[in-house]
Amino acid sequence: MAFHIISSHLNGLFVIKPDIYQDERGFFMESFHSEKFAALGFPSEFLQDNHSRSAKGVVRGLHFQWDPPQGKLMRVTRGAAYCVAVDIRKGSPSFGQWYGLELSDENKLMIWGGAGYARGFCSLVDETEVQYKCTDNYNAKGESGILWNDPSVAIAWPIENCLLSQKDSQAQTLSEWFKTPESEHFKYSP
Numbered sequence: 168m169a170f171h172i173i174s175s176h177l178n179g180l181f182v183i184k185p186d187i188y189q190d191e192r193g194f195f196m197e198s199f200h201s202e203k204f205a206a207l208g209f210p211s212e213f214l215q216d217n218h219s220r221s222a223k224g225v226v227r228g229l230h231f232q233w234d235p236p237q238g239k240l241m242r243v244t245r246g247a248a249y250c251v252a253v254d255i256r257k258g259s260p261s262f263g264q265w266y267g268l269e270l271s272d273e274n275k276l277m278i279w280g281g282a283g284y285a286r287g288f289c290s291l292v293d294e295t296e297v298q299y300k301c302t303d304n305y306n307a308k309g310e311s312g313i314l315w316n317d318p319s320v321a322i323a324w325p326i327e328n329c330l331l332s333q334k335d336s337q338a339q340t341l342s343e344w345f346k347t348p349e350s351e352h353f354k355y356s357p
Contacts (some may be wrong), residue, residue, distance in 0.1 A: 228287015
């Protein structure tokens with residue numbers, strides 16, 4: 168079994184497709200294998216797994232953590248979600264740009280991005296489940312977010328009306344984040 172990088176975006180964001188074996192009984196796939204991920208140049212150690220379930224129209228994000236910095240491997244195990252990453256690394260040629268892709272239980276695609284990306288998703292159907300592996304543990308004092316509909320980023324979300332948490336509805340803009348001392352934690356290095 169193998170993992171295939173099918174595309175790369177924003178100087179370090181990768182879409183990955185695993186080998187899938189399917190027959191009349193169902194399917195089998197590896198969702199992670201430390202040696203195979205290391206061979207692709209990705210982290211081989213994740214310290215935290217997260218799992219969320221969302222109703223249709225829920226937007227979660229755009230979240231990131233700088234202390235300690237977190238990379239995330241995201242996939243959808245039930246339903247479908249439009250997953251988005253925004254490059255927030257100072258000096259990056261793609262700073263402020265975003266990439267979005269539908270992940271679903273049917274296409275079984277995954278997105279990997281290291282620290283320096285604000286991530287979020289919109290649930291496209293009821294009871295969508297998103298799972299993501301994180302390279303470090305959650306720290307509430309070292310995390311923040313970018314406003315999901317920041318006009319300077321201009322994400323083309325596939326919905327007009329969404330359900331947001333209070334925290335996400337009051338998130339800062341990218342330009343506000345860029346002015347904080349914490350933003351110095353994410354500097355682009357080729």
